[in-house]
Amino acid sequence: MKHNLLENITAVEISTVIVEEIVDEVFIPWEVYQAIYYLSRSYLKQSGINLTLGDRYLQLRRQLELAYCLLLIDPSSQLYNRTLVSEIKRDLPVLTQRDCEWETISTRLPAPIPNKRYETMSAVYKLLQDRQFVNVLRQLDKRKIALDRRDRILRSSSSTSNITDTTYAQTSLQLDGKIINRYSQAILGRSDRDLLLQLHEQSTTAGEQQWRGLVKFMLSLIARQ
Numbered sequence: 001m002k003h004n005l006l007e008n009i010t011a012v013e014i015s016t017v018i019v020e021e022i023v024d025e026v027f028i029p030w031e032v033y034q035a036i037y038y039l040s041r042s043y044l045k046q047s048g049i050n051l052t053l054g055d056r057y058l059q060l061r062r063q064l065e066l067a068y069c070l071l072l073i074d075p076s077s078q079l080y081n082r083t084l085v086s087e088i089k090r091d092l093p094v095l096t097q098r099d100c101e102w103e104t105i106s107t108r109l110p111a112p113i114p115n116k117r118y119e120t121m122s123a124v125y126k127l128l129q130d131r132q133f134v135n136v137l138r139q140l141d142k143r144k145i146a147l148d149r150r151d152r153i154l155r156s157s158s159s160t161s162n163i164t165d166t167t168y169a170q171t172s173l174q175l176d177g178k179i180i181n182r183y184s185q186a187i188l189g190r191s192d193r194d195l196l197l198q199l200h201e202q203s204t205t206a207g208e209q210q211w212r213g214l215v216k217f218m219l220s221l222i223a224r225q
Helices: 002-007 029-037 041-047 051-072 082-095 100-104 122-127 131-156 185-189 193-224
Strands: 012-018 166-173 179-183
Touching: 012 193, 029 051, 029 122, 029 131, 041 051, 051 082, 051 100, 051 131, 082 100, 166 185, 166 193, 185 193
Parallel strands: none
Antiparallel strands: 012 166, 166 179
16 A cells, blocks of 8 residues: 555656647546547648657657556556456567557557447546556646647748747656756747746746655655554
């Protein structure tokens, strides 16, 4: 139980991004799952998504497949399927690579909407009840939202230099105490660089305080058991 509680504390990530507009982002697992599940080269082509973003969209689909396969072979997961372990392990070397070879592997993910009379939504429902999978889905959703914004900007402008939806600074606070800072080279040329870095530092400080409070709370829960 203690091990499971600690596993559920994820790293805190703070990003500073300039966007054209701020919109409400509501996370509905089934809708996000459906949107990523259907990503494919043919779908992207039909949708008219900018070609420069195609591979990034497909990486979301690959990572969704990989996350599910890892749960299927994890004995501690409620989704564990012993009969699939050997064939999934055979495919993992391909699924973990960023090249297009993974697209030749048949998907094991349940369809968001059953396409046969005898199929039900139970498989999808069970999958979306898994906390680990939903956490992965949430992270993929954030990346897809960023890609969708960038696609809209690319469609409305012939110049990629006008893209504002760029992550300029990013800090990750990990459970083992590591703090990782990343800065985009693009921030060096901005006149408001100092202000952006100041805002990011303030957000990082606030995020670190919340993270420490969460860890302290979880450890207190564990101590009571």
